[in-house]
Amino acid sequence: MIRTEILATGIYVPPNLVKNDDLKEMMDTSDEWIRQRTGIEQRYWADENTSTSDLALEAAKKALENAKIDKSELDMIIVATLSPDHEFPGTACFLQKKLGVPGIPALDVRQQCTGFIYSMSIADQFIKTGMYKKILVVGAELHSKGLEKNQNGREVAVLFGDGAGAAVLAAKDVKDLKNDSYIYSTHLHADGNFAEELWVPGPGTGNGPQRVNDSKMNEGYHFPKMNGKTVFMNAVKRMPEAVMEALNANGLKIEDIDLFIFHQANLRINDMVAKQFNIPEEKVFNTIQKFANTTAATLPIGMDEAVRAGKLKKGMLVASAAFGSGFTWGSTIYRY
Numbered sequence: 001m002i003r004t005e006i007l008a009t010g011i012y013v014p015p016n017l018v019k020n021d022d023l024k025e026m027m028d029t030s031d032e033w034i035r036q037r038t039g040i041e042q043r044y045w046a047d048e049n050t051s052t053s054d055l056a057l058e059a060a061k062k063a064l065e066n067a068k069i070d071k072s073e074l075d076m077i078i079v080a081t082l083s084p085d086h087e088f089p090g091t092a093c094f095l096q097k098k099l100g101v102p103g104i105p106a107l108d109v110r111q112q113c114t115g116f117i118y119s120m121s122i123a124d125q126f127i128k129t130g131m132y133k134k135i136l137v138v139g140a141e142l143h144s145k146g147l148e149k150n151q152n153g154r155e156v157a158v159l160f161g162d163g164a165g166a167a168v169l170a171a172k173d174v175k176d177l178k179n180d181s182y183i184y185s186t187h188l189h190a191d192g193n194f195a196e197e198l199w200v201p202g203p204g205t206g207n208g209p210q211r212v213n214d215s216k217m218n219e220g221y222h223f224p225k226m227n228g229k230t231v232f233m234n235a236v237k238r239m240p241e242a243v244m245e246a247l248n249a250n251g252l253k254i255e256d257i258d259l260f261i262f263h264q265a266n267l268r269i270n271d272m273v274a275k276q277f278n279i280p281e282e283k284v285f286n287t288i289q290k291f292a293n294t295t296a297a298t299l300p301i302g303m304d305e306a307v308r309a310g311k312l313k314k315g316m317l318v319a320s321a322a323f324g325s326g327f328t329w330g331s332t333i334y335r336y
């Protein structure tokens with residue numbers, strides 16, 4: 001039976017370390033406020049000449065190296081990002097050019113914090129139907145150029161970091177459904193009624209006669225706007241729902257899962273999800289302290305870091321869930 005295996009991952013974060021205290025030069029904030037509310041201790045921000053596809057390229061090269069496959073074997077590239085290099089074409093096309101694999105399909109996914117789960121799901125469907133055998137799935141974000149780094153934007157600006165994570169997904173002839181490594185299932189959701197609770201209003205065609213509007217630009221419509229409390233309240237509801245959906249779909253219980261790798265928006269969100277299910281602390285792998293919220297990149301970064309920390313080993317059963325702008329949310333269970 002053809003199923004999808006996660007062959008290997010790779011990550012890249014830019015070299016500039018930004019500690020919470022460094023943000024005090026830009027806005028009225030404190031290390032204490034940020035740690036208490038979010039768990040974030042630091043983040044990495046790229047320099048001015050870097051683009052999202054540059055981060056994606058480095059993560060992709062590492063994933064290919066770790067998977068021991070040549071780029072010529074790839075059948076498709078999927079890139080999840082909310083911070084694209086340009087409005088069009090998609091960042092997957094720029095990554096494709098930099099990676100040097102012309103000809104294969106290159107697809108962008110715009111599902112923000114749930115982007116990596118959506119991308120995994122798309123790749124999984126292409127592989128299970130037999131259309132493709134090896135797909136590079138990347139989550140990459142360069143938030144730092146898009147944040148309002150002053151008093152106006154402080155509620156959002158402190159939350160985000162830059163980084164990329166990539167995974168090589170490949171077809172596998174699964175013989176033993178209980179013990180082989182493969183993606184068991186993916187579960188996707190969205191509710192556009194909440195689209196304006198966490199969004200970047202412009203530039204865009206939804207802003208009246210002009211796509212780019214100078215006066216709205218002066219008001220900062222190109223910076224992210226967030227209703228933090230609404231996001232938080234929905235995240236702590238939707239993420240557990242998504243975990244339960246994945247468990248039920250596979251006839252599994254919380255105790256069957258070896259490791260939980262959740263999206264990294266706020267440590268308090270993940271602690272509340274873990275508490276609802278009585279998941280022991282050692283079974284939840286968080287990276288937000290080190291990287292902040294890298295949106296579409298948090299899950300592959302989590303996988304890769306967990307492997308290198310010795311927390312995620314071949315054969316372990318993993319559950320992941322994410323929630324974010326859209327609102328979008330989803331989950332997956334896979335045996336690594």
Ligand code: ACO
Nearest residue numbers: 029033037112113154155158228229231232265266324325
């Ligand atoms: N430093 C200091 N004070 C700040 C900061 C800051 N960086 N930002 C806001 N404040 C102030 C506010 O002005 C407000 O002050 P006031 O009470 O005088 O008006 C106060 O702190 C708000 O504090 P709290 O009510 O304690 O804040 P809350 O507990 O809501 O935490 C937070 C805020 C961390 C943003 C929280 O709402 C949150 O994490 N929400 C979810 C965020 C999230 O998941 N985002 C997903 C993004 S990912 C994606 O899809 C793109």
